[in-house]
Amino acid sequence: xxxxxxxxxxxxxxxxxxxxxxxxxxxxxxxxxxxxxxxxxxxxxxxxxxxxxxxxxxxxxxxxxxxxxxxxxxxxxxxxxxxxxxxxxxxxxxxxxxxxxxxxxxxxxxxxxxxxxxxxxxxxxxxxxxxxxxxxxxxxxxxxxxxxxxxxxx
Numbered sequence: 001x002x003x004x005x006x007x008x009x010x011x012x013x014x015x016x017x018x019x020x021x022x023x024x025x026x027x028x029x030x031x032x033x034x035x036x037x038x039x040x041x042x043x044x045x046x047x048x049x050x051x052x053x054x055x056x057x058x059x060x061x062x063x064x065x066x067x068x069x070x071x072x073x074x075x076x077x078x079x080x081x082x083x084x085x086x087x088x089x090x091x092x093x094x095x096x097x098x099x100x101x102x103x104x105x106x107x108x109x110x111x112x113x114x115x116x117x118x119x120x121x122x123x124x125x126x127x128x129x130x131x132x133x134x135x136x137x138x139x140x141x142x143x144x145x146x147x148x149x150x151x152x153x154x
Contacts, residue, residue, distance in 0.1 A: 008142040009035070009080060009107060009123055011042045016145055020119045022047035023085040023111045030058040032084035034068050035109065036077035040144075043077055050084075057096060058084045081123070083109035093124050093138045101126050107141055 015035075023031035029050050037043040046068040049061040060082075069079065082103065086094070091112045101108075108124045123141035 007125060007139075008040055008144055009037075009042055009109075010040050010144040010146065011035075011045075012146050015042055015045045016121070018045045018047065019083050019109065019111065019121070023087075023119060026050060026085065027087055028055050029053050030055060030085050030087060031111070032058040032060055032082070034060070034065070034072075034079060035081035035083060036068075036072040036075075037080045038076075038078060040080075042080060044072065044075075045083075046072075055087055079103060079106050081107040081109050083111065083121075085111040085119075087113060089113075091120065091122060093126060098126055098138065108138075109143075 019031075019033065022033055025031065025047075029052075031047065032050050033045060033047040035042055035045055048064045048068060051059045051061040072079065084097075089112055091110065093108055093110060097108065097110075104126065108126060109121055110124060111119055111121045114120050121143065123143045124138045125141050127137045127139060
């Protein structure tokens with residue numbers, strides 16, 4: 001969980017497009033992947049296949065997840081967020097997302113399609129994940145998207 005004032009992530013337009021493309025390619029299933037970087041700045045977006053092949057749930061394909069996490073560790077990158085899509089809504093973390101959250105330090109990027117079938121994304125921080133006795137929920141974070149040439153790699 002980030003400290004006060006650190007509840008945002010900074011991405012490039014190219015990184016946002018990489019996630020959007022992966023979510024579209026996964027349809028009708030939920031698309032998913034990992035987001036790595038330093039502090040608030042995203043350095044790498046890694047799409048990973050949804051092992052459940054489901055339109056209402058996701059599980060990162062285990063070998064691809066492990067490989068991505070090992071490579072990120074070798075590069076000195078931290079897991080900043082987990083992204084996945086809700087092709088049929090909702091536009092926020094589901095009860096299942098909150099219940100099955102395995103990385104309390106990571107944010108969640110939830111993608112959904114609006115009424116015009118355009119992808120939208122929001123950043124959420126899950127609460128109560130570290131302590132099974134605590135009430136669980138989420139709070140909205142802020143995404144900062146930089147134009148190309150301003151930010152880091154994809």
